[in-house]
Amino acid sequence: MALVTTKEMFEKSMKEGFAIGAFNVNNMELIQAIVDAAAEQNSPVILQASSSAIKYAKINYLMKMVEAAVEEHPNIPIAMHLDHGPDFETCKMCVDAGFTSVMFDGSKYDFEENIRLTKEVVDYAHAHGVVVEAELGKLAGIEDDVNVAASDAIYTDPAQAEEFVRRTGVDSLAIAIGTSHGAYKFKGEAKLRFDILKEIKIRIPNTPIVLHGASTVIPELVEMCNKYGGNIPGAKGVPDEMLHEASVSGVSKINVDTDLRLAMTAGIRKVFVEDPSAFDPRKYLKPARELIQQTVAHKMKDVFGSANKA
Ligand code: G3H
Numbered sequence: 001m002a003l004v005t006t007k008e009m010f011e012k013s014m015k016e017g018f019a020i021g022a023f024n025v026n027n028m029e030l031i032q033a034i035v036d037a038a039a040e041q042n043s044p045v046i047l048q049a050s051s052s053a054i055k056y057a058k059i060n061y062l063m064k065m066v067e068a069a070v071e072e073h074p075n076i077p078i079a080m081h082l083d084h085g086p087d088f089e090t091c092k093m094c095v096d097a098g099f100t101s102v103m104f105d106g107s108k109y110d111f112e113e114n115i116r117l118t119k120e121v122v123d124y125a126h127a128h129g130v131v132v133e134a135e136l137g138k139l140a141g142i143e144d145d146v147n148v149a150a151s152d153a154i155y156t157d158p159a160q161a162e163e164f165v166r167r168t169g170v171d172s173l174a175i176a177i178g179t180s181h182g183a184y185k186f187k188g189e190a191k192l193r194f195d196i197l198k199e200i201k202i203r204i205p206n207t208p209i210v211l212h213g214a215s216t217v218i219p220e221l222v223e224m225c226n227k228y229g230g231n232i233p234g235a236k237g238v239p240d241e242m243l244h245e246a247s248v249s250g251v252s253k254i255n256v257d258t259d260l261r262l263a264m265t266a267g268i269r270k271v272f273v274e275d276p277s278a279f280d281p282r283k284y285l286k287p288a289r290e291l292i293q294q295t296v297a298h299k300m301k302d303v304f305g306s307a308n309k310a
Pocket residue numbers: 024050051052053083084143144181257258
């Protein structure tokens with residue numbers, strides 16, 4: 001089996017009411033942990049790399065490792081996606097390298113410019129059998145180099161979403177309903193605008209919806225980091241119950257990066273503190289990889305509902 005696009009997995013997710021996890025990768029241990037969890041749970045899975053992850057790992061290394069993952073797990077649908085493509089050139093580079101899905105993130109542009117730039121990417125990607133995700137509305141917080149002040153957060157307008165999808169021909173749409181990237185998502189209580197999600201689903205029922213900034217910021221992982229010498233005070237994410245509600249309410253793709261970073265860091269920190277004499281990287285990367293796998297498996301099985309949907 002080869003890498004797949006997200007087309008069929010999203011069709012199934014919309015029909016059966018579950019979401020597919022899209023997990024950010026930039027090294028071998030992350031890729032192995034995520035696809036092993038998917039195989040263990042018999043779940044479809046999306047691997048995704050940001051432009052800075054591609055700069056870090058190099059596109060060739062990433063693609064070869066992802067191809068190896070597909071060979072290891074021929075029965076699991078695996079898609080490879082560009083996360084937050086900043087421009088046409090980056091999207092084109094990933095299409096040409098064999099990614100099966102790309103995101104063009106034009107959320108920092110005005111509506112008309114976002115449509116124009118997204119359409120350029122859609123035309124190129126579709127001509128090469130690749131699907132496209134776009135973003136409308138702004139997430140609060142820090143994404144790549146773009147810093148959106150929390151007060152500037154703009155929820156997605158459902159009427160605009162309908163017009164945007166019609167005019168761009170985009171395959172899926174990332175929306176802003178209150179999530180944000182990173183480990184500090186809410187000052188007080190977590191709150192998502194499910195009313196806006198509902199309105200968007202009424203207007204574009206056949207377009208898969210994507211939720212960015214959707215890490216739980218798992219308290220046990222934050223505690224583990226802090227217990228073993230870390231300093232991540234006051235971190236807060238989207239509770240599992242809300243992500244589950246999103247999964248059964250029309251969200252098809254849920255993006256997770258921060259929880260994987262926390263799992264990897266917690267696993268490594270524990271070994272460093274408990275066994276200061278260890279200096280073989282396998283000694284700390286193996287438990288870190290296991291913790292990432294458990295974290296991903298938990299999301300698939302208990303939160304997103306994608307287990308046994310491969
Ligand atoms: O949405 C952003 C992702 O978490 C990727 O972050 O640009 O640091 O790789 P990154």
